[in-house]
Amino acid sequence: MTIAGRLAPSPTGLLHLGHARSFLLAWWHARSRGGKVLLRMEDLDAPRVKPGMADAALFDLEWLGLDWDGEVVWQSRRTELYEQALSRLEARDLVYPCICTRREIAEAQSAPHADAARYPGTCRGRFRSIADARAQSGREPALRLHVAPGELEFKDALHGRIVEDVARTVGDFPVATRSGAAAYQLAVVVDDAQQGVTEVVRGDDLLPSTARQALLQELLSLPHPSWLHVPLVQDANGRRLAKRADDVSLAQLRESGLDPGEVVAWAARASAQPGPERGLAGDYLDSFDLALLPLSPVRLASSPFAR
């Protein structure tokens, strides 16, 4: 089997050191075993996508010495593939229209401290069709997946065996948004399968999405890739880096005159990887050893590149 990893930036802001480290790890993991690396731009979330950020991300990745095989895949140009997957779910009666707003979902929680992320099933069986939901509510409905209760198990290369009952943790989740676009979880699953991705290496902020993706893979008869969720990089106060914290954006570091070799060397050190004191991505391939990767988050000193 051909090993195929992927880099999947979302162009909603500038990439920062945390992204750099996750992307380097994904690239090292695949390339060090002779695998392919595919690049997918996750630009479906129209309201959050910012102009110029996709090009900025590609530039940042190349600056670090990362390369990829084939053309960049743009999610915004793959609507047809997502619609085919949606039709397959619809044909099996696995999706239904939902007109709830975020606020209505929060208010519908039975217990005051119930997990607000769980959808209580308000619209399940409520409408005969999408057209019916639209006519009755005057709103454009989203589509949710009907999630049957039951434990689902998957393995993460770093976190081990994980068991989750999606019906209990998140409930019926969206597979299409109100604007008709594929929801994130569906798009990722369709793309990983269509691109032939065999391993997913990404930040562990996406670990809670994995059970939903594994469930969709089962329902659509798509293969499961292997998963490896990398602990996130935190700031000096233990908060995860955000795209708005542009003090650590790669663009800003570059503008300040920093050599990309310093960033790559920092990412290698922060992943307990041996290698040169500075270098581009390829310089750390030979010595890359996943077993050295620590399970704890990386705490970023206020200025890791101060000399």
Ligand SMILES: [Zn+2]
């Ligand atoms: Zn609803």
